[in-house]
Amino acid sequence: MKQGIHPDYHPVVFRDISANMTFLTRSTATSSKEIEWEDGNTYPLIDVDITSVSHPFYTGKAKIVDTAGRVERFNRRYGRK
Numbered sequence: 001m002k003q004g005i006h007p008d009y010h011p012v013v014f015r016d017i018s019a020n021m022t023f024l025t026r027s028t029a030t031s032s033k034e035i036e037w038e039d040g041n042t043y044p045l046i047d048v049d050i051t052s053v054s055h056p057f058y059t060g061k062a063k064i065v066d067t068a069g070r071v072e073r074f075n076r077r078y079g080r081k
Helices: 067-078
Strands: 010-016 021-027 034-036 042-048
Touching: none
Parallel strands: 010 042
Antiparallel strands: 010 021, 034 042
């Protein structure tokens, strides 16, 4: 690898504010907020709105959209006459 061109890759704690879930991972993201983790070390804290813990697709709480009604409405408006 070429030296000096890559961003700093370090441990970061992400907190899902909608599910109140935190996890430690590595990232190039930085933050001025910090949090003390379970291992006693302090890491940068990044708040996010949604993760796999709270996303409707992964939780199984996704809404089913009525696509049949939309298609029929489109065909009535713009379909063949």
